[in-house]
Amino acid sequence: MIPSGADAQRIRVLVPGTGTRFRCGGLSVALQTARLLSDLRPTQVVTYRERSGSEPFLADVLRAEPAPGQGLWIVSWGFDVPALLRRLRGRAVLYQAHSTGYGFDLPPGVPVAAVSRNTLGYWGDRAPRNPLFLLPNALEPQWFERGARASLQQRARPIDVLVQRRKSSAYVLHQLVPALRAQGLKVEVQDGWVDDLVALFNNASVYLYDSADHWRCAGVSEGFGLPPLEASACGCVVFSSVNHALADILTPGVMGHQLGCGSLQHDVARISAAVARPADWRPTPSEMERLLSPYSEDALVNGWRRVLNELDALMPRLQAEPPLRSVPLAALRRRRWLAAARRVVNRLPGWLPGR
Known part of the structure; x- marks a missing residue:
């Protein structure tokens, strides 16, 4: 079942917590993202490690809303992304990618909103069939x-x-x-x-x-x-x-x-x-x-508006048909090895096609 109406427009931004122990640039960017997205669609900050008095807690939301649930989830905390994607399986999820090098792969069809071209290129290499977007961070x-x-x-x-x-x-x-x-x-x-x-x-x-x-x-x-x-x-x-x-x-x-x-x-x-x-x-x-x-909040809001409009068209298709998959690296290397072996065989004297 695909959510419709206001539920389809809902956005939830996941952070481990909002207390002082999580205070860093990543938290500031996530909270800024939620604030800017709230100008476009109903948006909530949801915590998943530390309960807060004002934000909903992930485990409570998942119990109340069986998959596919409502709206779009945004994950960003690099070390936590694989576990969060497992918990959100069957739901609409977007990965807001900051740093690279965490070593995990993304499931097919999970969109990536990269905050830099460096990160965009990383996922363009590692997950070339996933939907990829560029949304730089903004100065406050x-x-x-x-x-x-x-x-x-x-x-x-x-x-x-x-x-x-x-x-x-x-x-x-x-x-x-x-x-x-x-x-x-x-x-x-x-x-x-x-x-x-x-x-x-x-x-x-x-x-x-x-x-x-x-x-x-x-x-x-x-x-x-x-x-x-x-x-x-x-x-x-x-x-x-x-x-x-x-x-x-x-x-x-x-x-x-x-x-x-x-x-x-x-x-x-x-x-x-x-x-x-x-x-x-x-x-x-x-x-x-x-x-x-390009790093103003107005520019970022316009970028998010464009991305969300594209996701409105894309997400139902990802739920209705199997998403495109990247060829595993081992398979690519095997293909290259076989192609190289064929070239060697083709140069051998006395080789005839079909024999």
Whole structure:
């Protein structure tokens, strides 16, 4: 039975919990997604590890609604996705994919909404017959409204170079930061919770972000890379690694500059020059607005509207007929081996077709 009417339009966004133990970028994005989707269709946040006083709990909802249930479920928490998909079998589910590298495969027909081209390409390779969409994360309105990036707002800033300790590499913390301080630059290494990140970024001339080592150690990818985008919205000159999804938003020499560019002294010289003349190292105000516009909440709402309209047509078909399946990797390799073997046989002397 396919839900109809308001039930078919319902969306449920799954998060493990909304308390402080789950506070991170992934939770912020999931809650933002739910907030934006609520402008389009009835939307609920549903928790599945920690009960909340205000959000429904997954086990309770599943008991009350036998499959196929109502509406569309959105899962995103990478380590939990395989177990959630098993619990939601027979229901309409979409995977909002952030990081890559968790190692699981998706069941046929499960749509993927990738937040970056890096993630889109990963699933385009791993699940080429699943429905794939690109829906970048969005900056919250405060970054557009309060970010001091316009030319009239530029001024001498009290922090020459801002570094956030979390995810920063040993190279940045133990080599680059001391070298910059030795040049007389005011370098702030921020650690812990900050109540007003916009104000912090507005007070910095240059922002350093180097997450490559962090994510290589974690074994998964940089899912989107909001901090460099947030810093850009505040008029900071950004020096960053370009691993994974950071390559989506950071064209070296345009939106930002590569950090760890072959030489410590080269980094020090470039960063010092950017502190001295930041306007020479940033896009023009009009170019910056153009580069940031795809990451506004209005752009994301329009993207979700387009995707949901397509899913309205697709989901009933996925329930009415077997979804397309990707050829397993082992089978693809076997086909290549057989094709190579045939080519060898064809070159053997005295071989005749049909014998």
